[in-house]
Every structure is written in structure tokens, then in C-alpha cells.
Amino acid sequence: MLKAKRLKKAINLSDATTIGLIYQLDSEEEYNRVSEFTKKLQEQGKKVQVIGLYNINRIPVFYIPKLSYDLLLPKNLDLFFRPRDPFVNRFMDEPFDILIDLSSPDNFPLQYIACLSKASFKIGRMIDDRKLPYDLMIDTGPEIDSQELIDQIVHYTNVVEFKPSNHKES
Numbered sequence: 001m002l003k004a005k006r007l008k009k010a011i012n013l014s015d016a017t018t019i020g021l022i023y024q025l026d027s028e029e030e031y032n033r034v035s036e037f038t039k040k041l042q043e044q045g046k047k048v049q050v051i052g053l054y055n056i057n058r059i060p061v062f063y064i065p066k067l068s069y070d071l072l073l074p075k076n077l078d079l080f081f082r083p084r085d086p087f088v089n090r091f092m093d094e095p096f097d098i099l100i101d102l103s104s105p106d107n108f109p110l111q112y113i114a115c116l117s118k119a120s121f122k123i124g125r126m127i128d129d130r131k132l133p134y135d136l137m138i139d140t141g142p143e144i145d146s147q148e149l150i151d152q153i154v155h156y157t158n159v160v161e162f163k164p165s166n167h168k169e170s
Helices: 028-043 086-093 108-116 146-159
Strands: 018-024 047-053 069-072 098-101 122-126 136-139
Touching (some): 028 047, 086 108, 098 108, 122 146, 136 146
Parallel strands (some): 018 047, 122 136
16 A cells, blocks of 8 residues: 655745644643644634643543544553544644644654644754654754744744745756
């Protein structure tokens, strides 16, 4: 069975219509940051799907289920920490204009999702010289929080103008 390659296409955040967002849910503060960012994107008319990874098998008390949000728990992972749930497969198969990964590069389940995502443009953080599945990497260092990463992603994807190539073959 042949696997189709994803078509890479750089796009500004302002021009994107569909966005996939993955993050590590460590605290209520993190949940609120992601919720606020998602709300702003949705107010701009963007369709946003969100997957959060929570490291306890109980849904946190502060988590409010929303239509476009899914929560990945340890019980949704196989023995190799690969996500095994239908909502994850649907997310990875969705050809988002942009996939934004707000997690750490050390987070295997979310890296797995980022690697297999069919998003046409992937954005995430770069730490050290690791080979990561992103088309645009923000050099952050491990100490910056997700709000600063969100601010940098918004800044760089709105400042840089991505234009189609005018390259003609002879």
C-alpha cells in the first residue's frame, strides 16, 4: 500500500482557514492560554481542532469539554506511548492548513501526532539541533512558556509573507 506524501505549503496564520493545535495540558493556566488562543482564532473565522495530552487518567476538574477539543489520557496510549483513539486518527488525517505544536519536543505522543499529521504546514518549537517534523521551528529553549511561544508563532507567521514559487522548469 502506497502512502501519499503530504503537500507542503507555507501559509500565514492570517490566511489559514483550518488549524490543528496540540499541547501538553499541565495546568489550568495552560488550559486557559490555549483556550484563549483558540477562541481568538475562531473569532477570525478559522476552524480549529485541539488535542491536549493530560498525564493522569482522570479528566481535570478545570477542563471544560468543547466541541473542537479532545483530551488524550494515558489510557488512550498503547505500550509504546502511541495514541490509539479514533479522534487522534481523524485529527492526523485532517489536511489542516497549519498544525501548531505547543508542546515540548520530548513529548512522544504529541510528536507522534505531529509526524503523522497530514497538515500542509507544521509549526513547533526547536530545541537544540533535533530533527523535528516542522516546516517552521521557533528557537525557544526549554524555559519559555506556551504563551510566549504562541506570541512568537503569531508574530512570525504574520510578519513573513509566504508566496508561491515562480520557478519555471525548462
